[in-house]
Amino acid sequence: xxxxxxxxxxxxxxxxxxxxxxxxxxxxxxxxxxxxxxxxxxxxxxxxxxxxxxxxxxxxxxxxxxxxxxxxxxxxxxxxxxxxxxxxxxxxxxxxxxxxxxxxxxxxxxxxxxxxxxxxxxxxxxxxxxxxxxxxxxxxxxxxxxxxxxxxxxxxxxxxxxxxxxxxxxxxxxxxxxxxxxxxxxxxxxxxxxxxxxxxxxxxxxxxxxxxxxxxxxxxxxxxxxxxxxxxxxxxxx
Numbered sequence: 001x002x003x004x005x006x007x008x009x010x011x012x013x014x015x016x017x018x019x020x021x022x023x024x025x026x027x028x029x030x031x032x033x034x035x036x037x038x039x040x041x042x043x044x045x046x047x048x049x050x051x052x053x054x055x056x057x058x059x060x061x062x063x064x065x066x067x068x069x070x071x072x073x074x075x076x077x078x079x080x081x082x083x084x085x086x087x088x089x090x091x092x093x094x095x096x097x098x099x100x101x102x103x104x105x106x107x108x109x110x111x112x113x114x115x116x117x118x119x120x121x122x123x124x125x126x127x128x129x130x131x132x133x134x135x136x137x138x139x140x141x142x143x144x145x146x147x148x149x150x151x152x153x154x155x156x157x158x159x160x161x162x163x164x165x166x167x168x169x170x171x172x173x174x175x176x177x178x179x180x181x182x183x184x185x186x187x188x189x190x191x192x193x194x195x196x197x198x199x200x201x202x203x204x205x206x207x208x209x210x211x212x213x214x215x216x217x218x219x220x221x222x223x224x225x226x227x228x229x230x231x232x233x234x235x236x237x238x
Contacts, residue, residue, distance in 0.1 A: 007035050007036075007037060008032040008033065008034055008035055008054070009032060009033045009035050010030060010031075010032055011031045011032065011033050011053065012030075012031055013028065013029065013030045013031070014028070014029040014030075014031075015028055016028065016029070017063075017108075020098065020102075020109075020110045020111050021111070022095075022111055023081065023082075023084065023091060023094065023095055023098075023111065024066070024094055024095040024096075024097070024098025024099065024110050024111045024112075025066075025067065025070075025098070026059070026063045026066070026098065026102065026110060027057055027058060027059040027063050027067070028057070028058040028059075029055055029056070029057050029058075030055070030056045030058070031053055031054070031055050032053065032054050032055075032056065033051060033052070033053055033054075034049050034050060034051065034052040034053070034054060035050055035051075036049070036050060060106070062101055062105055062106065062224070065101075065218075065220050065221050065224065066094070066097065066098055066101060066221065068218065068221070069094065069097075069137070069218050069221040070082050070094050072137070072218055073090060073094070073133055073136075075157045075195065076136055076137075076140060076157065076168070077090070077133075077136065078159065081093075081094050087130075087131070089127050089130045089131050090131050090133065092123075092127055093124070093127040093128060093130075093131050093133060095110075095111050095112060096112060096120060096123050096124045096127060097124065097221075097225050098110040098111060098112075099111060099112035099113070099115070099120055100120055100121070100124060100225060100228040100229065100232060101224055101225065101228060103117070103120075103228070103232065103235075103237075103238055104224075104227070104228035104231060104232055104235070105224070105228070107238065108238070109238055116237050117232040117233055117235055117236075117237050118232075118233045120232065121228075121229050121232050121233055124225070124229055125229070134222055134225070134226075137218040137219075137221070137222050138219075138222060139167070140167065140168045140218075141218065141219055152172065152173045152174075152175060152176045152178070152179035152198070152199075152200045153170050153171065153172045153173070153179070153198075153199050153200070154170070154171045154172075154173075154179060154182060154183055154186065154196055154197070154198050154199075155168060155169075155170055155196070155197040155198075155199060156168065156169040156170070156171065156186070156190065156194050156195075156196055157194055157195040157196075157197070158193065158194045159193060159194060159195075171186075176200060179198055179200070180198065183196060183198045
């Protein structure tokens with residue numbers, strides 16, 4: 001049914017590529033205001049939504065890989081660098097990685113413009129030694145197998161444990177109903193100990209694409225920052 005002509009209005013734009021956030025986040029955000037004009041003589045059911053604002057975010061695949069890694073770190077540790085919560089080392093680590101990736105791949109700068117390439121890589125190595133976040137990402141990815149994606153699965157993201165560290169467990173079930181029953185029981189059993197996510201997909205790649213943040217699929221991030229760390233010291237600074 002034709003309810004009228006839609007003319008959403010761009011209210012303002014935030015360009016975090018030209019001016020990255022101080023934590024290293026890069027992307028472009030556009031905020032639109034919902035506006036519907038009904039056809040003459042026809043009332044529109046959508047008019048009550050007039051004035052509602054909608055934000056659209058644009059990121060390159062590289063910028064998205066970085067943002068995904070930041071969110072994954074919040075799932076796997078007691079830190080939330082996206083909101084500057086927890087250890088400052090985690091915030092600074094991702095800030096350094098943003099600068100490294102921007103320079104090495106996009107020939108741009110981010111939130112550590114003043115550092116030389118060599119100093120930047122030295123800082124990356126120091127902060128990674130404090131946070132061990134690259135090892136955490138690799139260990140979690142190694143725990144997930146192809147068989148885990150063929151059925152209904154529950155992802156169990158355990159909070160930091162002194163002896164075990166950050167870890168993920170995947171439990172799979174023959175049906176969605178069985179998965180839901182198990183989820184309800186685990187939610188009671190692991191309250192305060194872990195985050196749970198119930199997922200269903202037909203293949204590993206589908207699952208990883210649909211639940212990228214939950215699956216801590218940070219292999220690309222790890223590969224890119226390691227490559228940048230290896231090559232930047234021999235590259236001219238921007």
